[in-house]
Amino acid sequence: MSLDISILLIILGGAIVTFLPRVIPFMVIRNIGLPKIVIKWLSFIPICIFAALIVDSFIIQDETSLLSIDWRVLTAIIPTLIIALWTKSLSITVIVGVISMATVRFLF
């Protein structure tokens, strides 16, 4: 069990800059009413961020090309999306997703 002081400082620095953006909106929004237009803008955040995180999972960024697509992940997304639409269940989708990904990796 060793603890390097410079690593501890990096962890503490990382903790502070992670804590602040998480907490500040919760502290501030209690006291001010948000304008209607901001509320409307915020209502689009969940869909946009979920979509962006999904796209992020099948993008490969490397030095050799501008952008490449992880076709195996994209292939696993198809059955997973169908199951999500069909079952509307978080747990079933996650299980089917993991099985699909494992199958795709096994086959290709």
Add this chain to the structure above:
Amino acid sequence: MNVLATQINKEESIPTFSQGVKDCVPTLIGYVSIGIAMGIVGASSNLSILEVALLSILVYAGAAQFIICALLVAGSPFSVIVFTTFIVNLRHFLLSMTLAPHFTKYSLMKNIGFGTLLTDESFGVAANKIAKRETISDRWMNGLNLTAYTFWILSCTLGAVFGKWISNPEVLGLDFSLTAMFLALLVLQLESMEKSKLKFYLSLIVYVILSMLVLCMFVPSYIAILLSTIIVATIGTVKDK
């Protein structure tokens, strides 16, 4: 009798701590598999078990923890690592802003607690509950958050302890559990929208995909996520009459 019945009904409609724990379960496969992978990466980046545990206790953010390890291996200075962590986690600001209006009736300390343990996953589960017009409560949110936090710390530490013996967790497809979860959350969000707006929301998703593909050619993906979300939410606000 009637009064009692309504009272019981009312109490039942406020979700409890254990309901929050239960609602966290579908996300746990993600936390455990990514957490173990994180611990393995931490150990292979020459971090001690204690350092990996502290990292997951204090930073508690998957992507940022991976990037911190990568930057440590690359020998980056303190300022670069901390600044990169800040940028990678800046999207939490958007998530917090989206959830905070639903928790204004609770005390400042409780709100700080909700924010401290907010993750993509807990945000997803909470946003989904809000979209379905179900009630959320402080106890429910704490149940959700604390379950996720506990499992994350345990998984990261476990990964660091057994890191040398566990082969690449990617082979099993477990790393895909996060993507699968976001797919389900996206579908559930669309499900809760008015049917007449479905086409409009689908067009926004197309914009997100295009914006991600273009931005990822020029900036790191964590910045592309942030920018795409801000840009397309703005398009949505402007176009939605």
